[in-house]
Amino acid sequence: MKASSVIKLEQAALQSNWEFLRNYFKNVKISAVVKGNAYGHGIKTYVPMAEACGVNHFSVFNAHEAYEVYDAASPESTIMIMGSLDEGDIAWAIEHNIEFYVFTMERLAAAIKLSEKIGKKALIHIEVETGMYRTGFELGEIPELAAHLKNNADKLVFKGLCMHFAGAESIANYVRIKRQKILFKKAVKEFKTHGIEPEIKHTCCSAAAVRLPDMHYDMIRIGIMQYGFWSSPEVLIEYFNKYKVTESPLKRIISWESAVMSIKNVPPGEFIGYSQAFFSHHPMKLAIVPVGYAHGFSRSLSNTGVVIINGWRVPVVGLVNMNCLAVDVTSINDVKSGDKVTLIGTQGEYEVSVASFGERSDQLNYELLTRLPLDITREVV
Numbered sequence: 001m002k003a004s005s006v007i008k009l010e011q012a013a014l015q016s017n018w019e020f021l022r023n024y025f026k027n028v029k030i031s032a033v034v035k036g037n038a039y040g041h042g043i044k045t046y047v048p049m050a051e052a053c054g055v056n057h058f059s060v061f062n063a064h065e066a067y068e069v070y071d072a073a074s075p076e077s078t079i080m081i082m083g084s085l086d087e088g089d090i091a092w093a094i095e096h097n098i099e100f101y102v103f104t105m106e107r108l109a110a111a112i113k114l115s116e117k118i119g120k121k122a123l124i125h126i127e128v129e130t131g132m133y134r135t136g137f138e139l140g141e142i143p144e145l146a147a148h149l150k151n152n153a154d155k156l157v158f159k160g161l162c163m164h165f166a167g168a169e170s171i172a173n174y175v176r177i178k179r180q181k182i183l184f185k186k187a188v189k190e191f192k193t194h195g196i197e198p199e200i201k202h203t204c205c206s207a208a209a210v211r212l213p214d215m216h217y218d219m220i221r222i223g224i225m226q227y228g229f230w231s232s233p234e235v236l237i238e239y240f241n242k243y244k245v246t247e248s249p250l251k252r253i254i255s256w257e258s259a260v261m262s263i264k265n266v267p268p269g270e271f272i273g274y275s276q277a278f279f280s281h282h283p284m285k286l287a288i289v290p291v292g293y294a295h296g297f298s299r300s301l302s303n304t305g306v307v308i309i310n311g312w313r314v315p316v317v318g319l320v321n322m323n324c325l326a327v328d329v330t331s332i333n334d335v336k337s338g339d340k341v342t343l344i345g346t347q348g349e350y351e352v353s354v355a356s357f358g359e360r361s362d363q364l365n366y367e368l369l370t371r372l373p374l375d376i377t378r379e380v381v
């Protein structure tokens with residue numbers, strides 16, 4: 001355990017998730033979104049696991065992630081960059097058939113220039129602004145864009161037309177999402193009117209894919225669901241109600257384990273750890289676990305987090321330190337150094353879910369996962 005804890009990924013759970021996703025989202029291609037180090041699961045480990053489940057399209061945010069996927073993936077898989085890249089990265093992308101989003105005229109010009117220089121077409125996805133206000137061309141720019149695309153047909157492949165929804169996981173955004181749908185349909189028409197059409201259209205992340213089946217088009221970009229989580233409780237409950245089920249068909253594939261580093265007996269009437277965050281009212285036995293906020297165990301879980309040791313759920317006491325935390329094992333017999341500590345996962349009849357973490361520390365699933373450091377070993381089980 002080089003980094004004092006280990007992250008395990010379960011191939012069978014992933015297989016089950018992909019079977020569910022393919023069955024649920026029929027007749028549409030699914031791109032696996034693996035930005036944020038595959039939502040903390042680890043690109044290097046995760047990409048071959050996903051390929052073993054038949055996945056052959058990966059979406060990332062930046063060029064660095066694309067390089068990692070490129071190293072881990074089979075040559076047949078498609079890689080698509082949805083966010084940041086500089087000119088050097090664009091050249092690399094063109095040379096290696098990596099597809100990328102274009103949402104500014106500068107990037108379009110760079111793609112044309114570099115394609116000419118390299119002697120190979122750039123595979124681009126045009127992102128349009130429909131109300132997210134992050135990246136994307138305004139609809140008013142479509143005539144100019146269409147002209148560029150037509151005039152440079154020898155340098156550019158108009159692979160995709162796309163957009164991103166601004167919070168499809170919450171009904172509070174209903175009106176905004178509805179407006180985005182209308183504007184995207186308008187953009188599709190505009191390109192057609194100007195005599196050019198993309199090979200594919202794609203708009204949906206997980207929440208939108210569940211909620212807006214009419215917006216699936218040719219491909220959906222699934223992030224959180226492949227890892228076994230729903231975008232929000234609201235989306236999950238909507239699914240429950242629609243299909244009259246009470247259990248999520250998705251399975252968590254990640255678990256996170258460490259081991260007890262040492263045991264500490266504390267007399268009554270002492271403060272435990274830094275500061276005065278916890279006071280021993282009675283004699284206590286603590287297990288010290290070598291995981292702290294530097295490892296992604298948020299400091300906001302001080303005095304509120306829970307882990308499992310020897311089959312029992314035990315509470316974090318005091319402040320979470322940079323590299324370790326203390327848990328109260330006073331009532332558990334036989335806890336000793338080296339005993340397994342489950343930070344995320346199941347032991348015996350108890351589970352620490354990623355969601356429970358979120359509820360206790362006000363972090364999103366997304367946030368907790370992506371904060372798991374790169375240097376924790378990932379193991380496939």
Ligand SMILES: *Cc1c(COP(=O)(O)O)cnc(C)c1O
Nearest residue numbers: 033082164205206221222223224
């Ligand atoms: C992150 C992201 C997704 C995937 O989102 P999930 O909610 O995890 O499915 C899809 N599209 C874009 C543009 C993204 O940034």
